[in-house]
Amino acid sequence: MSKDAELVKKLKDATLKDRAFNELLDAYQERLYWHIRKIVVTHENADDVLQNTFIRVYKNIQKFEGKSSLHTWMYRIAYNESIRFLEQNNKKNYANIEEVSEAHLEVLFGDEYFDGDEIQKKLQTIIAGFSEKQQRVFQMKYFDDLSFRQISEIVEISESTLKSTYYTAVKIIEEKIFL
Amino acid sequence: MEHTSENNGKKNFLEGGLKGAISKHHKKYLGTEIPENYFATSKLSILDKIKSEEIKVAVPPKKQLVFWMKPSFKYMAAASIILLFGLTIWMQNLETPATIHKITIDEVAYSNDVLLESLLIEESELETFTNATLFQEVVVKAELSEQKLENLILNTLIVEDSLLDDYIDDKFIETIIL
Structure with a gap:
């Protein structure tokens, strides 16, 4: 067991x-x-x-x-x-x-428990610019290290859609963060 | 916790995937902090909340109900009303059409205008009607005859008594005179 x-x-x-x-x-x-x-x-x-x-x-x-x-x-x-x-x-x-994305960043950077440097702020800004679905999928995959199958059970979206959403988000971040 | 290996072995845009403690990972990439000793205090706070929630669930507020508002009483009252209503309808339907018809024939048979009433009777019921009429006539006539006879006897007796009285009175006077 x-x-x-x-x-x-x-x-x-x-x-x-x-x-x-x-x-x-x-x-x-x-x-x-x-x-x-x-x-x-x-x-x-x-x-x-x-x-x-x-x-x-x-x-x-x-x-x-x-x-x-x-x-x-x-x-x-x-x-x-x-x-x-x-x-x-x-x-x-x-x-x-x-408005929600702007407010999200405003709240995040204003939070007393946020002390990110420039690169961290940049990453947060890119993530905040994603659609809600993209944000959730990227965060669960990258930061929580969940498998696509687990994410699929949590958010009730097919695994293939999740994969495509995640890799699109990764590509956007890579392009923007290393500009 | 089950960790995936889907990120392993790939060149990541930041570094080599999730390494070390999860809090460090978030701090490193997202710059997010938490108050010191947060998870210990949060755990106690969650346990306290659960205890208070449990107490709320364990002691539901009692509703004081007057006995006639209790569900069991309501059901009994409803059942009684339905029973009474049903009995009333059943009792009303107890008198069969045959009984009603019989009463009608008897009533018609005892009517004075027999010929006229006979027109109202159906052919199939005519025999019953005739019997009832004849029976009624025989009974009435017999009753009348008996009454006449009784009257006659009574009258005779009265007449005889009066004659006797007259005779006695006459004889008595005669005796006195003589």
Whole structure:
């Protein structure tokens, strides 16, 4: 039995649930935090969404059927929570995607927990110029090191579309960053 | 966590793919920081939130319901109303058409204008009507005859008594006179 399968078994057992949840936090908290942070940009927002994600995981672990891996299932919850958070905030504040991209950079560079140098700022600016789908795919592939199959399960897009989206994004970054 | 090897062995636009801790990777390429000791404090905060959520789930607010508003009572009341309604309809349908027809024939048969009433009776029911009429006539006539007889006897007795009284009275007077 894999480590994740064992963890799921313990999480579904009422007597072991709390201890198992501690283990789950140790294993996934940091990874999910960075996954969320790239989507919602600021540390403060990422903290809120991370908490909501783990609460949702805790409440719904009994419904986890093991069709995908625990890791993919949790990433999917984190992804959905982040998108929900963005939709709620963007609807209130921005009218279109250009405004969202500008605001994204403004918020990112203004965040007290961002201290990137010029090249990092340049990379963030290029990524912010991508479509929402391109951004998510590139970030999950490059920074979270997920396989195309895993990303496909999380965002519900075919693997071939994901590959084409990712390699287009890489090409754009390579061209722009080394200009 | 399962890591992919799809990025390995390729010349990357930045460096050689994901190396070392994930936080360092983000810091290095994206310039993003986190507060010191964040993950330890965040873990405690998540566990606290889960505990408070659990308490909320464990103690749902109790609704005080008056007994006639309780679901079980509502179902019983609804069932009773339906039963009463059904019984009423059933009772109404209990009187069969044959019974109603019989009553009609009897009523017509006891009517005074037999010839006129006979026009209202269907051919198939004519025999029943005739029997009822004849029976009614026989009964009425017998009753009348009996009454006449009784009257006659009574009258005779009264007349006889009055004659006797007269006789007695006459004899008594005669006796007194004599």
